[in-house]
Amino acid sequence: MTNAVTELKNIGKAAKEASRKLAYLSTDVKNKALLNIAEDLRSKTKEILTANKLDLKQAMANGINKTMQDRLLLNETRLEGMAKDVLNVATLPDPVGEVFDMRTMPNGLLIGRKRVPLGAIGAMYESRPNVTVDIATLCLKSGNAVILRGGKEAINSNLALSKLVQKAIARASVPEGAVQFIENTDRSLVDKMLKMNEYIDLMIPRGSDAFVRLVVRNATMAVVAGGIGVCHTYIDLTADIDKAVAIVYNAKVQKPSVCNALDTILVHKGIAARFLSLVAKELAKAGVELHCDARSLSILKSKRGLKLKAAVKEDWGKEFLALIAAVKVVGSLDEALEHIARYGSGHSEAIVTEDYASGMRFLNEVDAACVYLNASTRFTDGSQFGLGAEVGISTQKMHARGPLGLKELTSYKWIIFGNGQVRP
């Protein structure tokens, strides 16, 4: 254990040291490194898939469910997708070095802000091995050193991928220590890593609500927390019913296991009967179970083929991550806003309405990372927002909110060009 801790510290030191050089590594070198990674993902599929098979075998021996198996699985198509994602990051503009707010002050000082990397980033995540490559490439392009710690179940895949990345970027002369992976999956090392604020500037935890909370509570460095999405879609009195049904269906069904999927349907009483009958029928085709408040239950209970339950208190503010949605009839937009303020997690919230004033009030008054007017909350995603990719989604207000792309992995410094100025 003492050895493991010493090793962890050395990883931290190496990251910090590498970060000083990465801060002013040229865009050309960084892009060359990214091209090398993509190349190797295409040419070394065999090694990666062999490692992945080991993880899958172990997972099945442990009786892991199908969803989890699918999250673990790599194949040639997925590796090609990863290679394309890396190439995409290479085409994105380098955020580092951007100068903004530059101006000449009355005393002749030229003052502005220059974008710089954050330094060394720690990332803790679960199962999906592609996250290893995603986060490594985004950190590299934004000039940050990164220490990766993946889940135990994907250890062989992650090790193979991180070694591939390390070799690929070394060929482009990226400083050693830029991308490191913690091989030891001992849980107690998580806590040790959270105390390494001397070496790690920012921690990005990805995983369950409980895990993210644990990191927030114990980390000594800055944390970008998020990913917990209790997402509401409110169907206003004047909603276009077809759009409303399509949006709710998409937000709930297209990928129910993710944070931007719909959890609660709020619907105005004046449109509830028509809307709920239609949407419930569609959702039933996908096997969605509805947890209904008294009013929505009385509308739906006579319909055939629906999976209905009476909602309990715990259904409000719950992130289902499954084919389940809570349903509530509200008396007004104000009641919907109140409900969202009380139960939302500040992730993604939507209104469907044809009324201008209602739409604008919702956009203004809902306090969340992403607020939608007539669109599915499933769009909350770095690539869908034009950021190219993301290392996570922040539900906090400090530093960055919503999807974290390259720019969100940077800070700035003030640069001041003088000619001997002193303060009077």
Next chain:
Amino acid sequence: MTNAVTELKNIGKAAKEASRKLAYLSTDVKNKALLNIAEDLRSKTKEILTANKLDLKQAMANGINKTMQDRLLLNETRLEGMAKDVLNVATLPDPVGEVFDMRTMPNGLLIGRKRVPLGAIGAMYESRPNVTVDIATLCLKSGNAVILRGGKEAINSNLALSKLVQKAIARASVPEGAVQFIENTDRSLVDKMLKMNEYIDLMIPRGSDAFVRLVVRNATMAVVAGGIGVCHTYIDLTADIDKAVAIVYNAKVQKPSVCNALDTILVHKGIAARFLSLVAKELAKAGVELHCDARSLSILKSKRGLKLKAAVKEDWGKEFLALIAAVKVVGSLDEALEHIARYGSGHSEAIVTEDYASGMRFLNEVDAACVYLNASTRFTDGSQFGLGAEVGISTQKMHARGPLGLKELTSYKWIIFGNGQVRP
């Protein structure tokens, strides 16, 4: 004590509630409130000065030193200065509502970011009563609710000022709870306040290094830490000697008690003899004591009228906040960069040079909030940087770095205008 805790919670709740309304309060109302504050600072000088006299009397009874007395002191000139500062904040553009990065995506979604307040801010500070008005006005203009907690020694002044602010903004119909002041100066309430992350989004601690560290360690909400400035000025081989002497003199002498004052002089060995003789003579006139490394001591020890000491290990990386500077001769720019990387606090660092490449390397490679080329570090200040004012200076990289003005007290939310889009 239980009553005090309950009261504190009520203050937190009221702030959170007010912040929801403040978020979309019009710029006109906010500016009217600021004009009212300035008006009252001019018309109610008598009440404020009476309260301030009580604090001064108590302070003198407690044997507080002259510097501290001066920090506490209010008079008509100072109140007029405060009124002018408030009027200045009123003239600054409102950061809230600014929309940026707005674009139409290929699927027709119109996506952008809209600037919003952070919510409720806590501020803990010491002695100077003008901070009460400074922070209150900046938070108000940026749409944030604020809970102020000033030092015990300024309690009467702070109470009078915060009541003045509350009455002035109430006349402009700013929601109640926007500006609150904690009257109870019991130290144990600090810890209670740090646990109120349910109500307070950001804590701004101002004060000693130890106090800021205590807040960082114990706060459950985000903290913008800073204010600790271990500031170096490096005199390069090619420096213009006159500028170098003027810059170092200004950075050390103009206001030695603040965070952006010079602490350590680094000087290239090739210019050390000439430069140090001149600067030491000037600094001696102001009574500055120099803590010299062996090489600088051997240059200066024969000169008359200087206050010299041999530097000890603790002098490097020390924030003196007094008329003391450490002095070190270095062999090269690289050695200066290494020294700053090791001992700097990431606040303000300067180089004096006429060499283009040295200047650019320093600007690029020094990792600090503010990096100066040929100017005094004393300029690190919101008003000097064109931000109008500041609530503090951040030495961290997350969220905001350097002086925190109005924009730095905001976050953003993504707003998405759709027309029925769903994710394929």
